[in-house]
Amino acid sequence: MSSETEDRLPVIDFSKQELKPGSPEWGSVEVQVREALEEYGGFEVLFDKVAEIREEVFGAMEELFDLPSPTKQLFISNKPFLGYHDATAKLLRESMMIDEAHVAGNIDQGLTKILWPQGNISLSKTIESFTQLAAGLEKTIRRMVLENFGIEKYKDELIDNTNYDLRDTKYGRPQTGTEPTLGADAHNDKDFMTLLHQNEVNGLEIRTKDGEWINIKPSPNYFVVIIGESLSVWLNGRLSAPYHRVTTKGNKVRYSIAVFANPRGVYPVKVPEELVADKNGLLFKTFDFEEYLGYYAAQAARGDFIDLKVYCNI
Numbered sequence: 001m002s003s004e005t006e007d008r009l010p011v012i013d014f015s016k017q018e019l020k021p022g023s024p025e026w027g028s029v030e031v032q033v034r035e036a037l038e039e040y041g042g043f044e045v046l047f048d049k050v051a052e053i054r055e056e057v058f059g060a061m062e063e064l065f066d067l068p069s070p071t072k073q074l075f076i077s078n079k080p081f082l083g084y085h086d087a088t089a090k091l092l093r094e095s096m097m098i099d100e101a102h103v104a105g106n107i108d109q110g111l112t113k114i115l116w117p118q119g120n121i122s123l124s125k126t127i128e129s130f131t132q133l134a135a136g137l138e139k140t141i142r143r144m145v146l147e148n149f150g151i152e153k154y155k156d157e158l159i160d161n162t163n164y165d166l167r168d169t170k171y172g173r174p175q176t177g178t179e180p181t182l183g184a185d186a187h188n189d190k191d192f193m194t195l196l197h198q199n200e201v202n203g204l205e206i207r208t209k210d211g212e213w214i215n216i217k218p219s220p221n222y223f224v225v226i227i228g229e230s231l232s233v234w235l236n237g238r239l240s241a242p243y244h245r246v247t248t249k250g251n252k253v254r255y256s257i258a259v260f261a262n263p264r265g266v267y268p269v270k271v272p273e274e275l276v277a278d279k280n281g282l283l284f285k286t287f288d289f290e291e292y293l294g295y296y297a298a299q300a301a302r303g304d305f306i307d308l309k310v311y312c313n314i
């Protein structure tokens with residue numbers, strides 16, 4: 001049996017204005033990032049700018065999820081995970097996921113114009129600002145990770161081949177009882193890196209190497225950073241993507257908003273040669289993320305959840 005602890009993930013301060021590549025502050029943060037990722041596969045980021053926009057962001061999410069059900073159903077997609085997903089008998093979770101949310105105009109064209117025929121510019125702008133903030137921070141953190149492993153020469157190529165998907169999630173009120181309600185099964189993310197912000201309702205937990213679950217308490221000026229399996233595989237297994245889950249208690253609605261930095265489809269994700277020269281050799285085959293997601297979704301529909309590490313294991 002695993003148990004929950006009072007520990008928290010390491011907190012790293014990214015609010016400092018003087019955080020410039022090459023500066024002493026940058027170097028010190030870079031070391032903290034590496035240590036946190038090696039130990040937990042994640043950390044919390046103190047980032048004051050998110051506190052300035054969160055009220056608007058959660059207001060926009062409320063507006064989205066308060067739409068009538070038939071309207072939300074218009075936001076469907078035939079691609080795995082994208083589009084609107086309604087709550088089920090098992091999970092009280094509703095979500096909306098949009099592809100390439102970092103591309104100007106995509107939230108407006110791909111989400112709000114579908115849900116409001118006359119458009120909803122202010123809502124699009126709010127969600128767009130959140131995406132830009134999270135994607136900018138992700139690029140900084142990823143650059144530090146690459147520098148840590150001495151492979152910064154790949155940074156532009158990797159960023160150019162990153163697709164930032166955005167997922168808004170609403171965890172509804174449990175109807176009965178005082179037992180915790182499962183909001184998301186334990187899973188690891190498949191992307192390079194996830195940046196998540198949550199409203200004031202507790203629920204997210206992350207599993208440590210020792211099998212304990214750490215509760216990630218919501219704070220208004222924090223992002224939660226979790227690495228996904230694509231980064232772990234690309235680094236030839238050097239970091240691990242942590243398992244995490246959501247359980248909610250009480251009768252408040254929980255909202256989370258997450259930006260997933262995914263490898264772009266058709267870009268071959270290949271372990272850099274600099275990382276295969278050690279005693280272990282190459283551990284993973286080159287993969288295409290969209291092909292993997294298609295395979296994962298087909299298997300998952302049959303109850304079989306294939307980790308990326310298993311999919312491209314040599």
Ligand SMILES: O=C(O)CCC(=O)C(=O)O
Pocket residue numbers: 167169184189196198203204244245246256258
């Ligand atoms: O809502 C959360 O806090 C976590 C969501 C999550 O893990 C995911 O969407 O992959």
Ligand SMILES: [Fe+2]
Pocket residue numbers: 187188189244
């Ligand atoms: Fe996740």
